[in-house]
Amino acid sequence: MKTGKRCRARSVQKARFFHIVSIKFAVLTEIENYRMLVSVEDVKQSLGIEDAADDALLTRKIEAAEAWVSSYIGATLSASSPAPVLEAVRHVAEHLFEGGEPTFRSAATSPIPAVVRDLLRPYRTWFF
Incomplete structure (x- = not known):
């Protein structure tokens, strides 16, 4: 039972991490393309x-x-x-x-x- 909760918690953490990374990448790309x-x-x-x-x-x-x-x-x-x-x-x-x-x-x-x-x-x- 504990293993299932840990897996879900890790999945949520990974999803949050990748969401934050994608937002940072989008912002950096926008800054690089600034004219x-x-x-x-x-x-x-x-x-x-x-x-x-x-x-x-x-x-x-x-x-x-x-x-x-x-x-x-x-x-x-x-x-x-x-x-x-x-x-x-x-x-x-x-x-x-x-x-x-x-x-x-x-x-x-x-x-x-x-x-x-x-x-x-x-x-x-x-x-x-």
Whole structure:
């Protein structure tokens, strides 16, 4: 009798393990296939940067900007996102690159530029 319970318990444990592994694999595959919607070259051009010294930093700022914009409008960004949304991503990435990262002291004095909120207003989902 005990053997049957142990077998069932092990089967459940194995099933949970494989379920968790498959979820982790799906998430990692999604991360590996991630492609930024705004290119580093676009942001470099608008900032007037010509060398590749800051490419890694700009990549991180663009990823953060895309996450912020997605969270702000309440929707996932895609290649078919409207041009004003992508322009807002560029503005946020530029703002973050130029040192506009909010800190406790500067959060009130260095907010996201008003133009970004104006660009995103028509696309924002409101919840009440």
